[in-house]
Amino acid sequence: MVNTEQFTKRLHKIMEYYDLSAASFADKIDVGRSSISHLLSGRNKPSLDFVMKIINAFPEVELYWLLNGKGNFPAKENIGSSANSEKAPSAPSNNLFTESLKENSQSPMPPEERKTQGKKEIKKIVFFYTDGSFEAFDH
Template structure:
């Protein structure tokens, strides 16, 4: 698979970091695959085939001799930069994207706070009886995270 990625980058004129950005993955993932440390997962293979629709899946997965398809299934004139039909085009969680500087929340859609303040742990535990939260992890877009462990409460 390492050779396949190298061939893809060569034919598409991409560096490893550019390929990672194009596929929307961490550059270290590509680096580890190229170094032989990791093998690509199913998600990566899907992203390659979605981003580069001309790539022959048989070449990528089954070592067929032809790297590119003769025709792209469904739409022979589809370009590589087109957004795949099954990819969301809106914002996070399928919500429509808003323009910068224009908040997407109107004053009428804001809900009031509950009368009695509750902790996040109490809110989450109330959703599922018999279980408790052991850890909360927040992931940030700069590839960092924070982990919170709730204090045990005596009942």
């Protein structure tokens, strides 16, 4: 028998490891968002189909660990898998931002263009939290 409270803690650990919200986790394993919500709140227990979708979507998750909490997460034998490479790339690579910084340092904006841009004002700031909630602040 699966301890639902402990299973929920392991689900949270998986979501934190992959940096996923409950909604994106549900999308990734192809289940309804309400299913995740009901599991995390303790309303429902996990079905076999739900557990198998997690195992299939995330190779680092061991079935025995997910159900009983015994074993390792992430699984050590799946270190070279494609899902793990999504989490932590093996070699550092240039990203979009480092490329744009190089471009900007090579060709600075002419003074005429800087004057015509005018001042920008902040209209709205939105904070998104890991639990799926958010706060919006209007100017």
